[in-house]
Amino acid sequence: EVQLVQSGAEVKKPGESLKISCKGSGYSFTSxxxxxxxxxxxxxxxxxxxxxxxxxxxxxxxxxxGQVTISADKSISTAYLQWSSLKASDTAMYYCARKGSSSxxxxxDPWGQGTLVTVSS
Amino acid sequence: xxxxxxxxxxxxxxxxxxxxxxGGNNIGSKSVHWYQQKPGQAPVLVxxxxxxxxxxxxxxFSGSNSGNTATLTxxxxxxxxxxxxxxxxxxxxxxxxxxxxxxxxxLTVL
Numbered sequence: 001e002v003q004l005v006q007s008g009a010e011v012k013k014p015g016e017s018l019k020i021s022c023k024g025s026g027y028s029f030t031s032x033x034x035x036x037x038x039x040x041x042x043x044x045x046x047x048x049x050x051x052x053x054x055x056x057x058x059x060x061x062x063x064x065x066g067q068v069t070i071s072a073d074k075s076i077s078t079a080y081l082q083w084s085s086l087k088a089s090d091t092a093m094y095y096c097a098r099k100g101s102s103s104x105x106x107x108x109d110p111w112g113q114g115t116l117v118t119v120s121s
Numbered sequence: 122x123x124x125x126x127x128x129x130x131x132x133x134x135x136x137x138x139x140x141x142x143x144g145g146n147n148i149g150s151k152s153v154h155w156y157q158q159k160p161g162q163a164p165v166l167v168x169x170x171x172x173x174x175x176x177x178x179x180x181x182f183s184g185s186n187s188g189n190t191a192t193l194t195x196x197x198x199x200x201x202x203x204x205x206x207x208x209x210x211x212x213x214x215x216x217x218x219x220x221x222x223x224x225x226x227x228l229t230v231l
Contacts, residue, residue, distance in 0.1 A: 035220065037164075045156075045164065045207050047220040061219060062122070095163055106211035106220065107154035109166040109175060 002026040004034075004096050004112035011118045012086050019082035020115045022096030029077035030054035033099040035108055036070060036081045040092045050099065051079055086119045093117075123212035125223035132229040139195040141226045143208030146189060151210045153191040155184060158225075159204045167206075168193060195228070203230045 007021040022034060035050040049060040053072040060070070072079040079096060094115050097108035126144040133139040143153060153171050156164040166175050168184040171191065181196045195202055208223040 037222075044205075044225040045158075045209075045222040047222060050220070059218060062217065097164075106152065107166055107169040107209065108156075108164075108220075109169070111163040111165070114163050 002098070002110055004098060004110060006094075006096060006112040006115045009116040009118070011120070013121055014088055014119055015085050016119075017082070017084050018086055018117065019080050020094060020117065022079045022081075022112050024077045024079070024098065027098075030074050031101050033101065034072065034079040035097050035099055036068075036079075037095045037097060037108070037111075038064075038092050039095065039114075045095075048081070048094075052101075053077075053079065086117075088119050088121075090117060091119050122219060123210065123214060123221050125208055125210065125221055127206075127208060127223040127226045129224070130227045130229065132231055133195075133198050134231045135198055135200060137198055139198050139202070139228055141193045141195075141206050141208075141228065143191040143193070143223050144189055145191075145210065148189055148191050148210065149187045151186075151212070153184065153186050154209045155182075155193045156207045156209065157202075157204045158207065164207065198228075198230055200230050203228055 003025045005023050030053050033052050036048040038046045048064040049070045051058045051070045053074045069082045097111040155168040157167045158164040167182045171186040172184040183194045185192050205225045207225045212219045
């Protein structure tokens with residue numbers, strides 16, 4: 001079974017750093033892209049960025065470029081999303097999701113269970 | 122950047138047909154994908170490439186795409202279909218490819 005399992009909920013203070021993870025299993029981790037999607041409380045889905053663990057090719061949404069860093073460690077089939085200095089406005093649910101390797105396959109399936117990040121003083 | 126427009130809400134009685142639209146400039150030239158998100162759960166892909174269904178998704182879910190509007194159709198609606206639905210496309214019209222989501226539509230089963 002193809003699965004993406006994300007790290008647990010985090011509570012942080014403004015200005016702190018954070019790295020959350022997404023571990024893939026049941027498929028060749030280096031042959032598919034992993035995307036990250038933000039969902040703020042009560043709001044819709046926003047694409048943040050995407051990485052191809054095979055060669056670490058990474059693309060960012062203009063809205064998130066410079067605000068977060070996406071990386072992957074293919075030796076442990078895990079992708080990461082990190083912040084160097086959190087803001088209260090980063091409070092949201094963050095999902096990872098798999099995308100096919102070809103540019104013809106631009107949907108996300110499956111999705112991780114989500115990681116809730118709360119930033120509050 | 123490319124914009125997808127969905128109605129905020131759609132209501133339908135059980136057993137009837139629900140149609141959720143997704144508007145975008147010449148969206149018929151793009152492939153549209155649809156996700157279902159129930160409260161407290163992660164999104165689930167229900168239709169990809171305009172009209173294909175992943176394994177395990179009931180045949181009641183179907184999609185179409187033409188001109189400036191894509192549509193997700195749910196036939197014989199059940200109480201368990203109540204959820205938020207999002208459309209999504211890949212926009213390659215600019216230098217930076219972008220995966221775009223619509224704002225979402227809340228389906229209420231009356």
